[in-house]
Amino acid sequence: MTDRPYHHGNLRTALLDQAERTVRERxxxxxxxxxLARDVGVSHGAPRRHFPDRQALLDALAQAGFARLGGxxxxxxxxxxxxxxxxxxxxxxxxxxxxxxxAALLELMFAGKHRDPAGALHEAAxxxxxxxxxxxxxxxxxRALEPxxxxxxxxxxxxxxxxxxxxxxxxxxxxxxxxGLVADAIAHFLRGSRxxx
Amino acid sequence: MTDRPYHHGNLRTALLDQAERTVRERxxxxxxxxxLARDVGVSHGAPRRHFPDRQALLDALAQAGFARLGGxxxxxxxxxxxxxxxxxxxxxxxxxxxxxxxAALLELMFAGKHRDPAGALHEAAxxxxxxxxxxxxxxxxxRALEPxxxxxxxxxxxxxxxxxxxxxxxxxxxxxxxxGLVADAIAHFLRGSRxxx
DNA sequence: CAACAATGTAGACGATGCAAACAATGATGT
DNA sequence: ACATCATTGTTTGCATCGTCTACATTGTTG
Numbered sequence: 001m002t003d004r005p006y007h008h009g010n011l012r013t014a015l016l017d018q019a020e021r022t023v024r025e026r027x028x029x030x031x032x033x034x035x036l037a038r039d040v041g042v043s044h045g046a047p048r049r050h051f052p053d054r055q056a057l058l059d060a061l062a063q064a065g066f067a068r069l070g071g072x073x074x075x076x077x078x079x080x081x082x083x084x085x086x087x088x089x090x091x092x093x094x095x096x097x098x099x100x101x102x103a104a105l106l107e108l109m110f111a112g113k114h115r116d117p118a119g120a121l122h123e124a125a126x127x128x129x130x131x132x133x134x135x136x137x138x139x140x141x142x143r144a145l146e147p148x149x150x151x152x153x154x155x156x157x158x159x160x161x162x163x164x165x166x167x168x169x170x171x172x173x174x175x176x177x178x179x180g181l182v183a184d185a186i187a188h189f190l191r192g193s194r195x196x197x
Numbered sequence: 198m199t200d201r202p203y204h205h206g207n208l209r210t211a212l213l214d215q216a217e218r219t220v221r222e223r224x225x226x227x228x229x230x231x232x233l234a235r236d237v238g239v240s241h242g243a244p245r246r247h248f249p250d251r252q253a254l255l256d257a258l259a260q261a262g263f264a265r266l267g268g269x270x271x272x273x274x275x276x277x278x279x280x281x282x283x284x285x286x287x288x289x290x291x292x293x294x295x296x297x298x299x300a301a302l303l304e305l306m307f308a309g310k311h312r313d314p315a316g317a318l319h320e321a322a323x324x325x326x327x328x329x330x331x332x333x334x335x336x337x338x339x340r341a342l343e344p345x346x347x348x349x350x351x352x353x354x355x356x357x358x359x360x361x362x363x364x365x366x367x368x369x370x371x372x373x374x375x376x377g378l379v380a381d382a383i384a385h386f387l388r389g390s391r392x393x394x
Numbered sequence: 395c396a397a398c399a400a401t402g403t404a405g406a407c408g409a410t411g412c413a414a415a416c417a418a419t420g421a422t423g424t
Numbered sequence: 425a426c427a428t429c430a431t432t433g434t435t436t437g438c439a440t441c442g443t444c445t446a447c448a449t450t451g452t453t454g
Contacts, residue, residue, distance in 0.1 A: 005450090007400090007401060007402070007449080007450060007451080008401085008402080011401080011402085027310060029310070032440080032441065032442090033441080033442065033443095034440075034441065034442080035440095035441095042402070042403090043402060043403045043404070044403090044404090044441095044442095045402070045403065045404075045405095045443090045444090045445095046401075046402050046403075048402095048442095048443080048444090049400080049401055049402070050401090052443095053442075053443075054441095054442065054443095103309065107304075107308075109367070110363050110364075110366070110367035110369075111304075111367065112300065112366045112367045112368045113224060113226070114368070122368070122369070125369055152377070152378070152381055153381070153385075155364065155370070155374075155378050155381070156357070156378070156381055156382050156385050158360070158364065159357055159360030159361045159363070159364055159378070159382060160353070160356055160357050160360055160382075161360065162359075162360040162363045162364065163355070163356030163357055163358065163359035163360025163361070163363065164356045164360070166307050166356070166359045166360065166363060167307075167352070167355065167356055167359065169307070169309045170306070170307035170308065170309045171309050171311070171319070172307070172319070172322055173352070177352075180349070181349070181352050181353070181356070184349055184350070184352070184353055185353050185356060185357075187389075188350075188353050188385070188386065188389035188390060189385065189389065190389075191388065191389040191390075192384075192385035192386065192387075192388040192389025192390075193385060193388075193389075204418085204419060204420080204431085204432060204433075205432085205433080208432080208433085229409080229410065229411090230410080230411065230412095231409075231410060231411080232409095232410095239433070239434090240433060240434045240435075241410090241411095241434090241435095242412095242413090242433070242434060242435070242436095243432075243433050243434075245411095245412080245413085245433095246431080246432055246433070247432090249412095250411075250412070251410095251411065251412090
């Protein structure tokens with residue numbers, strides 16, 4: 001019919017890219033495999049070769065999202081210098097930025113409807129959050145945080161970030177209140193885990 | 198055709214009840230208006246009289262969810278006696294219980310895809326969270342929390358709870374770690390907002 | 395160059411959300 | 425009591441979607 005080549009070349013990544021764009025603009029609900037195929041210029045059955053069903057595509061999207069989030073968290077921390085509180089604030093800001101700019105994607109990552117609970121997606125999440133763990137360890141080494149298992153205190157921090165993201169994305173928090181809330185939360189966190197000298 | 202009465206009597210609440218059940222058991226994605234109508238024993242066009250489209254039904258579900266959440270938070274606090282930390286822990290436990298038992302509903306409440314950002318749903322959410330605000334005020338009166346705007350410190354607490362819920366529901370946290378994380382988070386919160394006497 | 399695997403196409407099926415036309419019931423005013 | 429009217433369900437139709445199967449094309453490999 002058309003004169004495009006029979007084989008796309010890299011359909012899989014093209015689909016993922018376009019899917020991420022559509023999810024960001026219109027949400028997960030509005031992501032249609034058929035429309036995706038149309039956007040990429042391929043028949044509606046083609047995506048099936050790379051993603052056996054819709055959920056598989058969503059899982060892959062979530063996994064890629066964790067990879068990107070981890071990179072942005074590390075990048076923010078690295079660019080923030082050596083001072084621990086500064087690094088902490090920068091990492092938190094990066095998390096919130098990701099969460100607000102890719103709200104639907106974040107929702108997808110935390111959807112809990114995935115096919116392989118203990119599989120690749122979980123590993124991708126752990127890799128992303130290891131950036132936070134390393135930050136916690138630095139804080140403990142700098143005696144800004146009390147000693148103890150980094151995982152435990154890291155989870156508290158992660159939960160707070162994720163919760164703030166949920167509030168903003170849910171519309172329960174005005175945009176002007178966002179920065180203040182993040183600052184308050186970080187301050188709370190630092191004071192709450194300051195070692196008893 | 199069948200011998201059931203032409204008018205259902207209270208279709209709207211019947212639909213909401215069945216919808217809440219289906220959402221709890223199979224998630225929001227699997228909620229179909231047509232199946233809902235079949236379950237309630239009515240033609241597939243009937244729900245349209247009460248909910249013009251699917252999103253309207255979801256909005257109503259979310260709104261009812263906030264009402265129920267608020268009730269459970271208040272109930273837990275009231276049943277916990279007078280001691281502030283005890284009340285705080287009880288309220289947090291109630292929040293987490295709701296969040297884990299009705300994970301999909303909670304996701305719906307925080308979905309941010311609602312039709313009326315500043316409307317009835319927002320008010321329902323505020324009413325629900327006013328239970329937390331009153332708790333904060335008691336904590337300040339008891340000098341367990343530093344003085345200041347209750348909204349600000351309340352948001353930090355709410356975000357932490359919601360974040361923990363997201364982690365569990367997302368499968369990033371094992372069930373055995375849940376109670377410990379909640380305890381850690383509450384401890385952090387109390388220490389982080391203890392007044393400097 | 396011939397077999398084979400990988401990749402994309404085409405058509406079908408059942409289910410869904412939404413819309414409009416129609417039917418039955420309940421309420422209201424006189 | 426009865427006609428009128430709004431409310432509430434029913435039925436039919438349509439476009440879209442996800443998935444499945446049979447088939448076509450391309451790239452690779454022995």
